[in-house]
Amino acid sequence: MNAKAVIKKYTMVIALVVVFALFAFLTKGRLLYPQNMSNLLLQNAYVLVLACGMLCCILTGGNIDLSVGSTVCLVGALAAKLLQVTDLHAIVVILACLAVGACIGVWQGFWIGHIHIPPFICTLAGMFLWRGLGRVILASKTIAVNNKSFLNIFASYIQIPGLDDAKKWSALIVGIAVAAFLVISVFTGRASKARKGYAVDPLGPALAKNVIIAVLVILYCNKLANYKGIPVMALWVLAVVFIYAFITNKTAFGRYFYAVGGNEKATKLSGINTKKVYFVAYLSMSFLAALSGLLMAARIGSVNGDTGSSFEMDAIGSCFIGGASAYGGSGTVAGICIGAIFLGVINQGMSIIGLDNNWQYIVKGSVLLIAVVFDVVSNHKTGKAG
Amino acid sequence: MDKEPQLEYDVQKRAKASTAATFRAVVALYFLYLARQIIRGAMDGSSSMSPVLAWIAGLGFIAAALAFGFYTWKRWRAEVEAARLTPAETDDDTETP
Incomplete structure (x- = not known):
């Protein structure tokens, strides 16, 4: 394999290394401090978890789930409220919250998979619905999460x-x-x-x-x-990443996601239940969003009505930068992990430097713009549009 | 009157084109979201960035969103057109009884 082929194959990895080195320099080495390296994983755990679920939705044909941030808010709010007002054990609360996430997935998966409501519309409705319910539960307040058992399960070491x-x-x-x-x-x-x-x-x-x-x-x-x-959170993230990598690479059902995204009609004619594939994609996405909600509640230690805002954008951005769709329609868990870590390094580096929020948005947008330019230029060179 | 020939497409190529277009459209929307956040930050004083610079950056991202959105639409149309099957590919090979 010559140098050009290596660079093409590992473009994102090289970009990650460059960005990491750049921010290590700009932060005068503080990015490499043990605490910051640990926080790099903890602060981006939710993106990795969400991006795994988003990948399955994207593979079914470019579909996305816009409701994940709101699901994070609702489940986080439910967990915080249950821990505050009831004597339920943390494990019971966690199972209940995951069940709520699964119910949201069943609801959305049913409308999308069986009734054929466009996913954009269904999940857009979910985005308003679930956040509204979350705010009702919170009564527009911020609720702290202090339960030691709950925090030990997600936020300990x-x-x-x-x-x-x-x-x-x-x-x-x-x-x-x-x-x-x-x-x-x-x-x-x-x-x-x-x-x-x-x-x-x-x-x-x-x-x-x-x-x-x-x-x-x-x-x-x-x-x-x-x-x-x-961190225990790292174990949760690694478990999700490995499970989804296994499912999408080594199982027949995992390959069905790719098949449906490639040619739904042929997939249906070959005997695969495409409704079930869509249903499972959105069920798993909402389940993972619920898990992210629990991780966020434990990590931050509180939940408010804005928890989870723009999470869906972070997950989609990771998938785009990691090459899930724009570069040929195929995607891998490894690719989105690199995309998520890439955005995570940038977020972490900017926080350490103490960059103003607006400057952080500009940097994020510029990174995405570079990915967009790369997409346009590579298409122009290969003449794929013709 | 002869019927107009039905347009037929390579389903896989068209699906791929639609997938990529959806993705690019979402990225364009993200640029709009970033523009909104930047301008709002400057307007409500939550950011220390000067309002002029914030507006320039915000308008820049809006322009990027519109440009990329337009590019997405053009590219989708070109890719769907490229997925169209030629008459030779759609000819029925079976003999007429």
Whole structure:
């Protein structure tokens, strides 16, 4: 693979590295402080979770869900209210809130999948409906979330007695284990392919890629080890990302999302229940929005009527920048993760610098504008419009 | 009177074009959202940015939204046109009994 092909394939990764280096320079290295590296994940956990769900909606044919921010508000409000006025255990509250998210998904999935209401219209209505209900629950107030059990489930850190008393060695051990797995998987994957008679790619590039990722994982986990250790929220995010990566890559149902987005009629004629595919896409999106609501409530420690504002835009922006649709209609969980981390680094860097809100909007818009220009120029060069 | 031939499209290409167009349209709307936030921040005093600069930036994003929206529409039309099947591709191969 020549240099040009490598650059084309890893454009977003290179852009992420450049942006990271730029903000590390602009913040005089403060971006690399352990606390900021830990916060980078925590502040963008909701984007990663939402972007996974949004990917499934987008894959069904460019459809989006505009109601996710409002669902975050409603579920966050419900959780805060239940924890405040009832004696229910945190786990019961969490299950109830996730059930509410699933009900919202059933409602929207039914109208979209079975009645064929355009997703834009249905989720636009949901955007007003769910936020309105959230504000009714909150009675236009801000409710604090103080329940220790609830906060431990989402906003605490892994703490192993004896191991994590000073430096959080568990974080470093996990990092080293993951790094070792990444390197070993290159060899085991190649051996498995060779045994089955498949053509095997050259060892160098695959090993180099995994070694680089392994080193970054160790460095990041070392940062976490020097702060408070692995945040529990990271485990939630990784669980969602891995589950959705598995579903979209390794399961037949996951491939149905791509099939419906490519050619719905042919997919239906081949015997796949396309209504069910749409239904599941919106059900899972609302469920993940509910989970994001719980993560946000625990992270911020309070919920108000504006919680979740513009979250859908952040998720869609991550998908666009990560290449979910604009560059050929296909998308991967890895791509949107890179898009989400990209926006997250920019947000974090600007916060550390202390940039005014308006300047932050200008920077975000400029980044999106660059992605747009890239999209237009690449189309012009390949002449795809003709 | 002969019937007008039905327009037929490569379904996959047309779906792809519509998918990409929807996405681009949302991005254009996001530019409008950013413009609104910037201008509102300057008007209500919640931002320290000078109102003139905020208006320039806001109008810039509005212009970007309109330009990208127009580009999205043109590109969608071109891609849908490109997805149209030629008469040779739509000819029925079966023999007339």
